[in-house]
Amino acid sequence: MCGIIGVFGNDNAGRLAAVGLFAEQHRGQESCGMAVSDGLLIRLHKKMGLVKEVFHEEQLNALPGKIAIGHVRYPTKGSATEFNTQPHLVETLSGPCYALASNGDIVNYAQVRKMLENEKVYFKSDNDAELLVKYIAYRILHYKENIGDAIRNLMRDIKGAYSSVLCTPTELYMFRDPYSIRPMIWGKTPEGTVIVASESCALDTLGVQDRKEVPPAGIIKVSDSKIEVLDNDPNLYREGNCEKHCIFEQIYFSRPDSFHFGENVYAVREKIGAALALQDEGLNPDLVVPVPDSSNFIGLGYANQNGIPLSLGLIRNHYIGRTFIKPEQAVRDESVRQKFNVLPNFFNGKRIVLIDDSIVRGTTIRKIVRLIKDAGAAEIHLRIGSPQIKHSCYYGIDTPTTEELIANRRTLEEIREITGVDSLKHLPLTDLKTCVHCPENYCYACFDGNYPVGVPDVYN
């Protein structure tokens, strides 16, 4: 998962983009970057690190212009390096230049890259956003297409998830894959600046009130003279006429104050909590304790449904960030250890319902249960706000190789034993589907293995 931002029509475009990226920091912590156009030239700055580390006053002063695109990266295609960091800039010999940033992942990356390499297109990175921008530049130069047509052909030829922003020296484009797997939302500030972001929390921070989702297969072109929604029928590029939004955005990834796929994220999480609670009538624990932060609203939904007090007995260090999205296991282990502590004398003798949104490798929950047990809890009943994750994601979340997923290596009973809890229940898929308004419009592949856009080819 990554976060994108696009800004058009503001003298402080770079600064606004930095504010937007900061609001989306939870979507990518490894590196970030920005491309800003002053009308003639696109300048690029990207580095490993967090937004506040990469964009100081000095860098922002060196990025003048009215159009900006930016990205916070959580790597899925290509390792965590500066080369693979987005945006990617293409400067062509004949003049035009384009910068692009994208959230998602491409499943036929190898095939399309090979096709472009056969046409003498050169790649600097292993990142899918470079593939997207080079594909577009290739179509424009080779077939003399305009950008809109190049993007339409991209939708025909390139399969996977992409919520992308592209800028030229004078225009901003936003476009989204036909299944709308990742969120993408845009609007205008009262002063008329156009902003597009992965999540509405970034638009809120930048003062955008009137906001709309970029439609499936949508292509929106913003120039000085107008905003054009270019005609494009999603059903030309997909099987069935459904969108397939990532359900994991609602369960874990997005900020709870965001709104997308027609839902308030916090409200979906509260429903997940209530659905978990319905499985537990008669359990009567003393306290419901969520694993902060992503499970707080699931915990609240559970507590309200069964009339049990919600208790914030686990305290997290807010400066550690997300642990599941860190690329190395040793770093994940150490980060979880440093991330959580318990309130003193809080758990002693108590029967706890402990709530987390998901178990991926099992790193987090093992350590948390140990902490709570050491703090004297009498019973721990672990409830997970999603089904077991048994399949990798190929659309922008780095759920690891299937062997790394604990649900593939152990039975549910073994996981209960390893974690050391008294009982363990996941939310069944059928119940999860009741927590959103249009369940048919979601991807659930990491739970059921039904991949709406297929699985990757192999690069060789």
Ligand SMILES: O=P(O)(O)OC[C@H]1O[C@H](OP(=O)(O)OP(=O)(O)O)[C@H](O)[C@@H]1O
């Ligand atoms: O089983 P695991 O491999 O540990 O992965 C699952 C955990 O990772 C996520 O938390 P994370 O710390 O990434 O983010 P959060 O602070 O937003 O909950 C998620 O909320 C689970 O707690």
Ligand SMILES: NC(=O)CC[C@H](N)C(=O)O
């Ligand atoms: N998680 C994402 O959306 C990652 C975007 C892109 N695939 C990258 O690796 O940079």
Ligand code: SF4
């Ligand atoms: S496989 Fe899972 S994480 Fe990936 S897009 Fe589908 S629901 Fe989301």
Ligand SMILES: [Mg+2]
């Ligand atoms: Mg968590």
